[in-house]
Amino acid sequence: MHSSNYWIGHFMTNALQKRVNWDKAPNITDDEISTILPSLQAWQLGETSNGKHLIAASERYAGKIGDPKYVDAVKLFIKEEQKHGNNLGCYLDSIGKSRIKQNWGDTLFRKVRYFNTSMELWTLAVIIVESTAQIFYQALKDATGCELLKEICTDILIDEAYHITFQTERLAIIFSNKSTFSKAWRRVFYRYFFYGVSALVWFAHRKLFKAGGNTFDTYIKKMRCKREKTIKIITDNNVSLNFA
Numbered sequence: 001m002h003s004s005n006y007w008i009g010h011f012m013t014n015a016l017q018k019r020v021n022w023d024k025a026p027n028i029t030d031d032e033i034s035t036i037l038p039s040l041q042a043w044q045l046g047e048t049s050n051g052k053h054l055i056a057a058s059e060r061y062a063g064k065i066g067d068p069k070y071v072d073a074v075k076l077f078i079k080e081e082q083k084h085g086n087n088l089g090c091y092l093d094s095i096g097k098s099r100i101k102q103n104w105g106d107t108l109f110r111k112v113r114y115f116n117t118s119m120e121l122w123t124l125a126v127i128i129v130e131s132t133a134q135i136f137y138q139a140l141k142d143a144t145g146c147e148l149l150k151e152i153c154t155d156i157l158i159d160e161a162y163h164i165t166f167q168t169e170r171l172a173i174i175f176s177n178k179s180t181f182s183k184a185w186r187r188v189f190y191r192y193f194f195y196g197v198s199a200l201v202w203f204a205h206r207k208l209f210k211a212g213g214n215t216f217d218t219y220i221k222k223m224r225c226k227r228e229k230t231i232k233i234i235t236d237n238n239v240s241l242n243f244a
């Protein structure tokens with residue numbers, strides 16, 4: 001397990017990496033645009049959240065466990081998500097398509113976020129969405145021949161892998177402090193929550209997932225692998241946090 005200081009260092013170093021060459025002009029076909037546009041617009045909006053409720057939850061949680069630096073790490077994490085939203089937004093601008101302000105999936109997720117004050121639920125939800133994001137951005141990359149869009153996706157995919165580790169370590173810490181009974185029902189709840197959200201994301205973006213070479217079966221298989229990896233880390237009993 002890494003300390004909050006480690007994660008602050010990671011996010012600050014990563015922010016200096018420039019992996020997208022914006023001098024490249026987009027070269028995307030009209031056919032590709034019609035397949036990917038609704039999903040691209042929806043994820044652009046989703047990545048743009050100001051993170052107000054997540055920061056509030058992390059402040060309460062960090063106060064409770066006595067790790068104020070965790071809030072700074074969360075703020076840098078949110079900044080990285082906003083970079084994704086900004087990059088996707090710049091791409092939409094460059095191909096002359098609008099950035100949307102509302103979408104049913106985003107509205108639903110924002111409503112849930114509003115009522116969600118638990119760090120555990122937040123962390124779990126973020127892990128699931130990040131896991132679908134890994135398949136989503138790979139599919140987006142595979143569904144286009146546009147070099148610029150591919151570079152934007154690669155940059156996001158590199159960031160997202162660390163996001164999953166950052167959140168999974170947190171959930172492992174939270175999980176390790178629960179009683180045996182509490183752990184038992186949580187395993188069941190985590191599983192249903194994971195597959196419920198996964199199915200919802202497939203349903204909303206199936207056109208794009210399919211264009212990237214996925215079927216519902218291969219998608220769920222990939223999600224199962226990600227879930228098993230996450231659960232293994234969370235339920236590993238040797239959790240210790242180094243505050244250095």
Ligand SMILES: [Fe+2]
Nearest residue numbers: 047081084156
């Ligand atoms: Fe992201």
Ligand SMILES: [Fe+2]
Nearest residue numbers: 081130160163
């Ligand atoms: Fe992320």
